Amino acid sequence: MTDAIVNPAKSKSELAIIIAGVARDPLGLIGLIIVGVIVFSAVFAAWIVPYDPIAMNIPDRMQGPPTAHLLGTDQLGRDTFSRVIMGGQVALKVALPAIFGAMAIGLTLGMIAGYGPKWLDNFLMLLFDTIRSFPTVMFALAVVALVGPSLQTVVFVVMATSIPTYGRVARTQTLTLRNSEFILAERAMGASIVRILSVHMLPNIIGVLAVLVAMDIPTVIALEAGLSFLGLGVKPPTPSWGALLKDGYALIRQTPWLVVGGGLPIVIATLGFTFLGESLRDVVDPKLRKNR
Amino acid sequence: MLQFTLKRFALAALILVVAVTIMFLMIRAVPGDPVSIMLGPRATPELKARLIAEMALDQSIPKQLLLYFGGLLRGDLGVDVFSGREVTTIVFEQLPHTLKLIFSAITWSAILGIALGCFAAAHPNTWIDRVAATVSVSFIAAPAFVVALLSLLIFAVQLQWFPAIGVGEGFWDTAWHLVLPSLAIGLSWVGYIARLVRASMLEVMGESHIRTARAFGLSERRIIGIYALRIAILPVVTVIGVGMGFLLSSAVFTEIVFARPGLGKLVIDSITTRNYPIVMGAVLVSTGLFVISTALADLINALLDPRARTNA
Numbered sequence: 213m214t215d216a217i218v219n220p221a222k223s224k225s226e227l228a229i230i231i232a233g234v235a236r237d238p239l240g241l242i243g244l245i246i247v248g249v250i251v252f253s254a255v256f257a258a259w260i261v262p263y264d265p266i267a268m269n270i271p272d273r274m275q276g277p278p279t280a281h282l283l284g285t286d287q288l289g290r291d292t293f294s295r296v297i298m299g300g301q302v303a304l305k306v307a308l309p310a311i312f313g314a315m316a317i318g319l320t321l322g323m324i325a326g327y328g329p330k331w332l333d334n335f336l337m338l339l340f341d342t343i344r345s346f347p348t349v350m351f352a353l354a355v356v357a358l359v360g361p362s363l364q365t366v367v368f369v370v371m372a373t374s375i376p377t378y379g380r381v382a383r384t385q386t387l388t389l390r391n392s393e394f395i396l397a398e399r400a401m402g403a404s405i406v407r408i409l410s411v412h413m414l415p416n417i418i419g420v421l422a423v424l425v426a427m428d429i430p431t432v433i434a435l436e437a438g439l440s441f442l443g444l445g446v447k448p449p450t451p452s453w454g455a456l457l458k459d460g461y462a463l464i465r466q467t468p469w470l471v472v473g474g475g476l477p478i479v480i481a482t483l484g485f486t487f488l489g490e491s492l493r494d495v496v497d498p499k500l501r502k503n504r
Numbered sequence: 505m506l507q508f509t510l511k512r513f514a515l516a517a518l519i520l521v522v523a524v525t526i527m528f529l530m531i532r533a534v535p536g537d538p539v540s541i542m543l544g545p546r547a548t549p550e551l552k553a554r555l556i557a558e559m560a561l562d563q564s565i566p567k568q569l570l571l572y573f574g575g576l577l578r579g580d581l582g583v584d585v586f587s588g589r590e591v592t593t594i595v596f597e598q599l600p601h602t603l604k605l606i607f608s609a610i611t612w613s614a615i616l617g618i619a620l621g622c623f624a625a626a627h628p629n630t631w632i633d634r635v636a637a638t639v640s641v642s643f644i645a646a647p648a649f650v651v652a653l654l655s656l657l658i659f660a661v662q663l664q665w666f667p668a669i670g671v672g673e674g675f676w677d678t679a680w681h682l683v684l685p686s687l688a689i690g691l692s693w694v695g696y697i698a699r700l701v702r703a704s705m706l707e708v709m710g711e712s713h714i715r716t717a718r719a720f721g722l723s724e725r726r727i728i729g730i731y732a733l734r735i736a737i738l739p740v741v742t743v744i745g746v747g748m749g750f751l752l753s754s755a756v757f758t759e760i761v762f763a764r765p766g767l768g769k770l771v772i773d774s775i776t777t778r779n780y781p782i783v784m785g786a787v788l789v790s791t792g793l794f795v796i797s798t799a800l801a802d803l804i805n806a807l808l809d810p811r812a813r814t815n816a
Binding site: 239338339341342343344345346347348349350351353354355356357358430434437438441442444457460461464465468471472474475478479482483485486487490 | 515518519520522523526527530531638641642644645646647649650653654656657661662748749750752753754756757760761768771772774775778780783784786787790791794795798
């Protein structure tokens, strides 16, 4: 995660400064720890889980905690704890590609809008505004209704709905930078547009976008879980947190621990990423604080 | 102001036109024959032929789009494939339930959020402020549907203080049924509004008319509650308008969790029965609602703060 947040153009020592800055802030430290634990357990999930998260074991079904199963079992006898851990992996598998895809596309379009001709800017802005005018979940439901539920659909919806946010921020940054002296100097020396945007603009924009990424991850995790809860996200038997909530909701009187097991990780993960994002924002760009 | 209003509504109309076009093209871009997809397993040749004629699928795409817009202008969103009822009627039957939920949620969260924000601004950088800030961030981070599920589990299933499903009858019963759902939707707004009010309040407190009020010896409570709040509350109006999309989104989940009627329930049910015209109709109506409320928020903001008018 840290690799992704950090500006690749900045030196290693600057990365250390940013992390140290986040860790000094108590909330930032909590966020860092939570995110660290989630990433760790997602990466090493296969070694952590005590049971196969999708193996059914009907005789042991609907056992409340604490038994041999730390967090009990669901209606098919699957181990809740294992499903919670694996669910973290699924959540990141959806969130990370979707967010970084959206950032890459939004960044490119936003820089083009900010640097290119006025008509292109107007066109892209209209497109961004239109996409933002769909209530996210409603848009997601429309897409799911058309192409059917799957992990790819969720990734697509998240990308489509987040591109405008990144695009707008990238555009604003580009607009403020386009007349700065170092860009004018580059242009006078005959640098191509591609070179100006990728070598000179990009490093100045990406820091702000990195903060947005950290802030967006919880939204995406919640959206994936929400769609899976409705049965319109990842397909069973994939152990998503949303799927856990779905099973728990259906049998809320018999297996309430499923609702807790699916709900708490989402709350903790959103808290962790939000704390981290807030603290990162203050460290990377204190000016942003006022605009929120 | 008139110019701003016209410009803003022209933009809103343009956005709606593009949005409808995108939705329309999305349906057409789905691989396969749209009629079979819409009707699903229920596709009989007669039903198919009827739907093709109704949706003018035998015409060219631009012509279809024009016909569709023509229908929209007349308030015609198509017909329910199965019951034959007007989609517009069905959607507007459900809309009031959703609006009631959204408004109750935003009302309680705005009141609490503003109070919390004022309180934090009155004691800046004390431990009270810090606790309020942490609580705000934590509330903001809580996704509505998780709050809905957990509160359903705790307060309706375990403690049985509140009803778990339905909307109730009569005023008190209805209000009672609204408590948990609007708690779920409003919780993140409390944090959001509190932070917003705190920030803008601190800004306003530094301005000269507040200093004057202080110099006249008015009580701090009076200054914050009357003179500063009047200005500090402006961003809240905008944010609620712009937040209509989030409110609608969280209403979808909350309606499902608490088995309440409304747009969300309508859409989900229609997806399961593959009743496309209803899904599209409901999505368009909610998008329209969102676009209009964003435009209204901009207008109110411009009306109250002349500086905002230049950004049109």
